[in-house]
Amino acid sequence: MASLHRAAERGDGTAMHNLANIYYDHSDFDAAEHWFRRAAAAGHTRAMNNLAVLLDKLGEVDEAESWYRRAAAGGNANAMYNLATLLYQCGERREAETWYHHAAFAGNVDAMYNLARLFEDQNRLDDAEAWYRDAADNGDIDAINNLGMLLRRRGALTEARRCFRRAADHGHPRAMANLAALLESQGAHREAESWYRRAAG
Numbered sequence: 001m002a003s004l005h006r007a008a009e010r011g012d013g014t015a016m017h018n019l020a021n022i023y024y025d026h027s028d029f030d031a032a033e034h035w036f037r038r039a040a041a042a043g044h045t046r047a048m049n050n051l052a053v054l055l056d057k058l059g060e061v062d063e064a065e066s067w068y069r070r071a072a073a074g075g076n077a078n079a080m081y082n083l084a085t086l087l088y089q090c091g092e093r094r095e096a097e098t099w100y101h102h103a104a105f106a107g108n109v110d111a112m113y114n115l116a117r118l119f120e121d122q123n124r125l126d127d128a129e130a131w132y133r134d135a136a137d138n139g140d141i142d143a144i145n146n147l148g149m150l151l152r153r154r155g156a157l158t159e160a161r162r163c164f165r166r167a168a169d170h171g172h173p174r175a176m177a178n179l180a181a182l183l184e185s186q187g188a189h190r191e192a193e194s195w196y197r198r199a200a201g
Helices: 002-009 013-025 029-041 045-057 061-073 077-089 093-105 109-121 125-137 141-153 157-169 173-185 189-200
Strands: none
Touching: 002 013, 013 029, 013 045, 029 045, 045 061, 045 077, 061 077, 077 093, 077 109, 093 109, 109 125, 109 141, 125 141, 141 157, 141 173, 157 173, 173 189
């Protein structure tokens, strides 16, 4: 901590950010905010994003949004995602979609998943399927299950079953239940019962 403090006092933005994270992890939010602000002022985009997260947590939503925007403009994918989520929660669905897009194209898997859900809610099923697939390809287990549900809805039962089985094999309870229901509907009662039992824990 002493060497980190010295580096931070010399103006090292990464040291400021790391020091702030340590204070945050120890729930010293005043010290965390102080060092996040200094790092953010030095142009450190991860600090801008983390400062916004802290401010959001403390109920300072307007200032949080401002820092999310600065970090997002600086190319921080997590800030793009967090900004999109904040905007969505505030009812700004169109701008939220735009920022989910930016975050997804920057590689943020949570943004891919949320964008897919947003498109599914709008009944834009081709777009939803494409983003669920991208999120699933990046290892998002919820996306694999949701892709299965969407495929089942669209009548692609064989591929839906593969998705449910893949997510179920990773321990996803809802996927286990979905797989069981699909197997039962296809007459595979014994295997369905096995998956129902696993889903129930």
